[in-house]
Ligand SMILES: NC(=O)c1ccc[n+]([C@@H]2O[C@H](COP(=O)([O-])OP(=O)(O)OC[C@H]3O[C@@H](n4cnc5c(N)ncnc54)[C@H](O)[C@@H]3O)[C@@H](O)[C@H]2O)c1
């Protein structure tokens with residue numbers, strides 16, 4: 001793995017879907033026409049406000065290549081993941097006479113790629129789409145694996161579809177304009193990949209946590225590639241989350257509950273960081289996780305500047321919010337915990353007293 005070469009990570013097709021590759025490197029947009037294929041006449045470039053120039057440049061470039069290209073600008077961050085914004089995109093596609101052979105390109109962070117993928121999944125019951133992630137989080141996680149969706153007032157990602165992209169282009173140059181707060185938020189999913197499957201990720205971050213906070217750090221490409229590999233391996237064998245894929249939800253049961261409680265104003269990665277701290281304490285109290293690995297969660301998350309704590313008095317609301325987690329079955333709450341480093345497992349229906357005790361370490 002190096003900073004210069006283009007790395008290609010393969011995602012196998014399962015459940016009747018096509019395989020595809022995730023490319024990591026620089027100046028990758030030349031790959032787009034090949035991914036678009038030769039049947040498309042129209043391309044819709046869905047991008048957030050923050051990437052207005054990028055979106056327009058891409059639209060103009062595609063128009064120069066002979067496509068009828070439209071740019072669809074959507075709000076930044078979670079404000080894009082709503083039914084209203086999805087409907088706005090459907091309207092734009094309808095007004096462009098967008099057909100089944102046409103292609104959606106989602107350019108942006110995870111919120112944008114989740115929305116763009118969802119729009120592609122639902123338009124005409126599914127059209128081809130390509131992800132061009134521009135945040136760490138979207139490169140290592142959101143754009144890979146075909147989970148697409150939007151939030152509702154009742155919870156995070158409650159409406160969506162499994163609809164894998166035709167390809168994912170991770171241009172590392174995009175990260176240079178990312179505010180540090182958003183860069184660091186993405187490290188939560190990188191650290192998650194380290195705890196559930198690839199501890200070398202943790203070693204690399206711990207070797208220089210300050211450097212890990214910037215795209216100029218010495219291990220940026222390797223951290224991104226290793227995290228993508230973790231995700232690609234999991235979704236290659238379990239696209240629709242019938243089992244193994246649940247491990248990617250480490251830290252998310254509480255994390256999503258916090259996001260909803262904050263009306264989606266917290267960054268996803270920050271909420272997942274608190275959620276992983278909670279999951280580590282839960283694993284420890286359930287007698288599964290050793291002290292050293294549980295403590296390592298605190299040190300590595302804190303070292304890169306991610307939060308560990310949330311409001312203690314919000315626990316009853318968080319418990320309510322967790323009931324709509326997609327891993328729940330009836331009234332049974334289910335949490336991904338670790339049996340040890342890189343040994344994820346599911347803890348079903350833990351004693352409410354144990355849950356509260358774990359939250360006692362997290363709440364402030
Ligand atoms: N589908 C999945 O498997 C999956 C996995 C993980 C996370 N997610 C979702 O991803 C979302 C979080 O993604 P995120 O952390 O990328 O946040 P985000 O998409 O909200 O982006 C953060 C902010 O950065 C801006 N931005 C994006 N790229 C930029 C760039 N290169 N330069 C400057 N600004 C830029 C965005 O417009 C936004 O304002 C959440 O909605 C989460 O649920 C989905």
Ligand SMILES: O=C(O)C(=O)C[C@@H](O)[C@H](O)[C@H](O)COP(=O)(O)O
Nearest residue numbers: 141145147156157245248249252326
């Ligand atoms: O891809 C997955 O599967 C994940 O769980 C990855 C998570 O990082 C991601 O936030 C995902 O969107 C959560 O899925 P959800 O099904 O809990 O909404």
Ligand SMILES: [Zn+2]
Nearest residue numbers: 189252268272
């Ligand atoms: Zn996530």
